[in-house]
Amino acid sequence: MKKELLHINDLMVRHGKREVVSYFSTRVDQGEIVYILGQAGSGKTTICDVLRGHTSFQEGFIRYEGNLVQSGDTSLGLKGIHFIGQQHMLVDRFSVAENMNLYPGNQGRWLIRKGKEVAKVQSVLKEFGLDIDPYQKTYTLDNYEKHLIEMIMSVVRKSRLIIIDDIFKAYGGTEQREIYRLIGKLHKKGLAILLFGRKPEPTDLIINRIHILNKGKCLRTFFEGNVDEREVMACINYGSEDIQKWKSPLEEGDENKSGHMEVDLPLKSEGRALRVHVESGEVVGVLDSERIFDNRSLEGLLDKGWGYIPNIPIKAMLIPEMSAYDNLVLQIHRRMSPYGILSSSLKKFLIGTMGKETIIPSKTWNQPVQNLLEYEQLIVLYGRWLFKRPPAIVLMEPYMGADELQRKMLKDMIKEFSKQGTGVIIISAEERQIDEVSNRIVRADKNS
Numbered sequence: 001m002k003k004e005l006l007h008i009n010d011l012m013v014r015h016g017k018r019e020v021v022s023y024f025s026t027r028v029d030q031g032e033i034v035y036i037l038g039q040a041g042s043g044k045t046t047i048c049d050v051l052r053g054h055t056s057f058q059e060g061f062i063r064y065e066g067n068l069v070q071s072g073d074t075s076l077g078l079k080g081i082h083f084i085g086q087q088h089m090l091v092d093r094f095s096v097a098e099n100m101n102l103y104p105g106n107q108g109r110w111l112i113r114k115g116k117e118v119a120k121v122q123s124v125l126k127e128f129g130l131d132i133d134p135y136q137k138t139y140t141l142d143n144y145e146k147h148l149i150e151m152i153m154s155v156v157r158k159s160r161l162i163i164i165d166d167i168f169k170a171y172g173g174t175e176q177r178e179i180y181r182l183i184g185k186l187h188k189k190g191l192a193i194l195l196f197g198r199k200p201e202p203t204d205l206i207i208n209r210i211h212i213l214n215k216g217k218c219l220r221t222f223f224e225g226n227v228d229e230r231e232v233m234a235c236i237n238y239g240s241e242d243i244q245k246w247k248s249p250l251e252e253g254d255e256n257k258s259g260h261m262e263v264d265l266p267l268k269s270e271g272r273a274l275r276v277h278v279e280s281g282e283v284v285g286v287l288d289s290e291r292i293f294d295n296r297s298l299e300g301l302l303d304k305g306w307g308y309i310p311n312i313p314i315k316a317m318l319i320p321e322m323s324a325y326d327n328l329v330l331q332i333h334r335r336m337s338p339y340g341i342l343s344s345s346l347k348k349f350l351i352g353t354m355g356k357e358t359i360i361p362s363k364t365w366n367q368p369v370q371n372l373l374e375y376e377q378l379i380v381l382y383g384r385w386l387f388k389r390p391p392a393i394v395l396m397e398p399y400m401g402a403d404e405l406q407r408k409m410l411k412d413m414i415k416e417f418s419k420q421g422t423g424v425i426i427i428s429a430e431e432r433q434i435d436e437v438s439n440r441i442v443r444a445d446k447n448s
Contacts (some may be wrong), residue, residue: 002029005065005161005192006051006081012059013046013216020046021216023060026209028161033183033193033205037236038213039373044196045086046216048165051076052083082159086167088146092139096149097121099138100156124155128185144175151182154191161192168197176201199236200229212236230408237373237409261392261423263306265444266297274444278392278423283414285434285441286427292444293427295396307385307393307422311400320370324380327369382413385422392423399433411437 006028013021021043028034038044049055051062053074062069064076077083090099097118121134130148138146147167154162164183168176180203187193187205200210210222212235220235222228264273265286274292278284295310302308318327369377385393398414399407414437417424427444428434434441 002031003065004029004063006194007063008047008060009062010060011047011050011057011062013043013050013055013057019216021050021057024211024213024216024218025060026211026218028192028194029208030160030192031187031190032208033187033195035195035197035200035207035210036213037197037200037210037232039198039236041215042213043216044166044213048083048085048163048196051081051163080158080160082154082157082162084147084150084162084164084167086165086170088143088150090138090146090149093137095135095137096125096132096141097134099149100124100134100153121156124152128152128155128182130182144171144179147179148182151179151186154186155189159191161194162186163194164196166196166198168201180205200232230412233409263301263392263394263423263425265293265394265425265427266300267292268294268297274442276425276442278425280391280421280423281418282440283418283424283426283438285431285438286425287431287434287441287443288427288429289431289443290445291429293396298394298396298427301394305390307388307390309381309385309393309395309398311397318369318377318381321368323366324369324372324376325366327380327384379413386413386416386420389420390422392425393417394425394427396427397429398426399428399430 004027006026008027009025011021011024012019024043024047026034026036036044036047046055050057050071053072053076056071058071064079064081069076100121101117118134125132125134130145130152132141132145132149138149141149151162151164168179171179180201183193183195184203184205206224207227208224210227210232211218212220212222212232214235220231222232261278261280263276263278265276266273274286276284276286298308298310369380372380395414398410414424414426426434426438431441
């Protein structure tokens with residue numbers, strides 16, 4: 001049985017009346033890799049600061065190697081835990097070898113002059129495949145190389161656990177792969193690793209547990225061998241603790257051909273429109289490389305009964321001060337408003353029903369939309385149209401500003417419209433974006 005190194009149980013951290021971390025629990029055993037994921041503000045750095053002793057906790061307990069850790073205890077760095085933060089902690093004017101030997105407990109012998117000490121550092125660098133001169137001044141290194149040096153220092157210091165606080169976000173793919181490669185080598189050497197990050201990156205690491213943090217709470221824990229990447233990303237982006245299985249993408253030939261619609265897309269030039277034929281459940285891409293459409297001209301689609309989501313949907317179509325519930329309900333039925341027209345029992349019933357259909361996290365229903373994360377806001381808007389079931393919906397540049405994993409989520413939501421029989425028209429200036437999800441593509445130009 002593996003020895004337990006770190007045990008965090010029901011950790012509670014408050015700043016004033018606000019709960020920054022709420023009853024978070026995890027453990028890291030000898031030789032394990034544990035990954036804690038969450039967006040900015042989810043509480044990751046607060047947990048790191050608690051372990052460093054820089055932030056106090058109010059409830060729960062922490063044990064390291066079976067011993068209780070008091071709130072505000074800064075000594076874990078001397079007891080076998082090696083911390084790596086977003087800002088490197090090396091002394092720039094010292095050499096690599098001097099930095100590696102600069103730590104409490106080394107009897108002050110950090111001003112390296114002896115060949116034996118330099119040879120030891122050189123041997124460790126070579127063991128982990130780092131071609132860096134131990135005499136090289138630290139300020140001449142790239143930032144990611146400084147983080148690599150900090151990770152190697154854990155071996156020199158004979159650490160048993162490395163805690164890495166969200167350093168990946170600052171680097172590109174090549175640099176991230178170098179960092180993960182070194183983490184893998186350290187893990188093979190027997191070190192336990194506790195990682196904090198914003199999203200899982202492609203890696204060959206065997207991760208024992210993944211915790212998803214959202215607003216200080218652990219929404220979901222995934223275990224080795226039972227990790228669904230799309231569910232992990234759904235938790236990170238939407239904060240839902242009861243994630244529904246995403247429906248499979250629409251296969252060719254599965255479209256419901258029972259309905260045929262003609263949607264007139266107004267052009268910037270007054271009095272003209274591009275007529276697009278769309279079947280029920282079909283996804284049609286409109287390539288607008290010459291940008292002949294704009295949001296203002298397309299808003300008239302709402303008056304004709306079609307659905308429409310502009311490329312900046314939050315500012316254009318949601319009321320920031322109203323809750324997610326009220327933003328959705330007001331568009332479904334004009335009589336339903338935040339002014340007490342609905343009974344509490346009917347409201348509870350509708351929230352339960354609409355939550356299942358729109359995948360909106362239950363904890364966000366009564367919060368003002370302006371307090372939600374960007375993709376929580378976006379899913380409210382998509383949910384509104386999913387619930388209304390328009391015969392056709394037009395999406396204007398739906399992938400604008402989204403990263404690759406967020407694009408996957410948007411594609412799944414587009415498939416939901418298609419599955420329920422709504423015809424979908426996607427307008428984009430990028431053919432690659434619409435080609436990935438469309439059954440066919442229409443090219444729009446100024447002569448349309």
